Amino acid sequence: xxxxxxxxxxxxxxxxxxxxxxxxxxxxxxxxxxxxxxxxxxxxxxxxxxxxxxxxxxxxxxxxxxxxxxxxxxxxxxxxxxxxxxxxxxxxxxxxxxxxxxxxxxxxxxxxxxxxxxxxxxxxxxxxxxxxxxxxxxxxxxxxxxxxxxxxxxxxxxxxxxxxxxxxxxxxxxxxxxxxxxxxxxxxxxxxxxxxxxxxxxxxxxxxxxxxxxxxxxxxxxxxxxxxxxxxxxxxxxxxx
Amino acid sequence: xxxxxxxxxxxxxxxxxxxxxxxxxxxxxxxxxxxxxxxxxxxxxxxxxxxxxxxxxxxxxxxxxxxxxxxxxxxxxxxxxxxxxxxxxxxxxxxxxxxxxxxxxxxxxxxxxxxxxxxxxxxxxxxxxxxxxxxxxxxxxxxxxxxxxxxxxxxxxxxxxxxxxxxxxxxxxxxxxxxxxxxxxxxxxxxxxxxxxxxxxxxxxxxxxxxxxxxxxxxxxxxxxxxxxxxxxxxxxxxxxxxxxxxxxxxxxxxxxxxxxxxxxxxxxxxxxxxxxx
Numbered sequence: 001x002x003x004x005x006x007x008x009x010x011x012x013x014x015x016x017x018x019x020x021x022x023x024x025x026x027x028x029x030x031x032x033x034x035x036x037x038x039x040x041x042x043x044x045x046x047x048x049x050x051x052x053x054x055x056x057x058x059x060x061x062x063x064x065x066x067x068x069x070x071x072x073x074x075x076x077x078x079x080x081x082x083x084x085x086x087x088x089x090x091x092x093x094x095x096x097x098x099x100x101x102x103x104x105x106x107x108x109x110x111x112x113x114x115x116x117x118x119x120x121x122x123x124x125x126x127x128x129x130x131x132x133x134x135x136x137x138x139x140x141x142x143x144x145x146x147x148x149x150x151x152x153x154x155x156x157x158x159x160x161x162x163x164x165x166x167x168x169x170x171x172x173x174x175x176x177x178x179x180x181x182x183x184x185x186x187x188x189x190x191x192x193x194x195x196x197x198x199x200x201x202x203x204x205x206x207x208x209x210x211x212x213x214x215x216x217x218x219x220x221x222x223x224x225x226x227x228x229x230x231x232x233x234x235x236x237x238x239x240x241x
Numbered sequence: 242x243x244x245x246x247x248x249x250x251x252x253x254x255x256x257x258x259x260x261x262x263x264x265x266x267x268x269x270x271x272x273x274x275x276x277x278x279x280x281x282x283x284x285x286x287x288x289x290x291x292x293x294x295x296x297x298x299x300x301x302x303x304x305x306x307x308x309x310x311x312x313x314x315x316x317x318x319x320x321x322x323x324x325x326x327x328x329x330x331x332x333x334x335x336x337x338x339x340x341x342x343x344x345x346x347x348x349x350x351x352x353x354x355x356x357x358x359x360x361x362x363x364x365x366x367x368x369x370x371x372x373x374x375x376x377x378x379x380x381x382x383x384x385x386x387x388x389x390x391x392x393x394x395x396x397x398x399x400x401x402x403x404x405x406x407x408x409x410x411x412x413x414x415x416x417x418x419x420x421x422x423x424x425x426x427x428x429x430x431x432x433x434x435x436x437x438x439x440x441x442x443x444x445x446x447x448x449x450x451x452x453x454x455x456x457x458x459x460x461x462x463x464x465x466x467x468x469x470x471x472x473x474x475x476x477x478x479x480x481x482x483x484x485x486x487x488x489x490x491x492x493x494x495x496x497x498x499x500x501x502x503x504x505x506x507x508x509x510x511x512x513x514x515x516x517x518x519x
Binding site for chain 1: 280281283309310311312313315316317318320322323362367368369370371374375376377378379381447449451474475476477478479480482485488491494495496497498499500501502503506509510513514516517
């Protein structure tokens, strides 16, 4: 098993393990179609490399030809050959089936959770000082208006949370308000789910449009109370630069 | 002989690339399942009549229900913090002509003001689940609401586009019947899949629709109805689909694929053998 074909096979397996299992440890997993493309390119490169460098096509593809024709084979190799010949058509049939069978799954929901805010909400600063009194007032308002959905513990598990898809945001999760600026929250609370752009699917969101019920001052203080209660701090402009 | 070799190699190459492709496809991730509870109502295709006004028809028990959790309506005023109906089991059927949807939910008492509703988006425009309320960056569409109330003893086919716009339609196409027993309501709504009314949801087998639910406990507490108007149990949008008729042409394509692949193998081996002999 020292032929160029065996080397190429080992290279492909190594490549596959790297793309499928090792790379996702560092970045988002690759889609299967992309992995296939990379492996196909690797294979084509190996082909060109070996056929250009002396050995020629015969040396490279020889083992494949011998395997397929079954010349001089017995035992395991013979069985493997029959297995390949039976499995290949079945695989094609199975692929045809999965491609054509009507899907029983509802449409995929690729909802953007944090879309860009409208321009007028970018960079607004909280006009109220972070005093214990303001935080207290914010927490009180939060308990009255927000906790039924977002939870008394800021964990998104309020008594009304279960009926809604998407669920109310969990503010103690570092992936929500800690990633955001206060001005972004001001926009989201004021305009609610119906203020979202199309990629965030506003028709699905139960987040109320609070501007019709609460004055701006209350919203800013709720934001203070929310960060304090959830043990998070807002992302600031300095971190952006 | 050069051209024959190239031909053999090309065939071998195709086979190998296919192998790599197959292994990638086999290893690709399975489709995501619904997190908790159901995400969709399936209207099962049956032959013959659907049990349009019989909530207790035996055939309902042959269908696996979808179950959806419900929340007290705290999205807009007037809110309510605690509701009676906590979840609903939904079953559906159609026969290509008519559909029937059965809602089953717990409510300890039978009251004249008990009520249930099913809401749909209408047409291609997206509509907010709260009565198609106005969205700020997206132009919304109408919602079609099928409303049943115990004391009415029938369904009302309604339309809304925004709060305070809910009204009965001119064309009433929906019927409903409810039966209460041992703390459980079973309410069946029925309608033709398609109607001539552009304010109605049109249910086309095989296509997904958006659906939401609402319930009112009409018990009298301290002289007043406990849940009414916007004070109700609600869900946001889930999915609904009428099962399409089975498509047997798929099996033809599967057989074709198998035959082609086997033929490919046969000619490949023959070609390589001939190449080796010469």
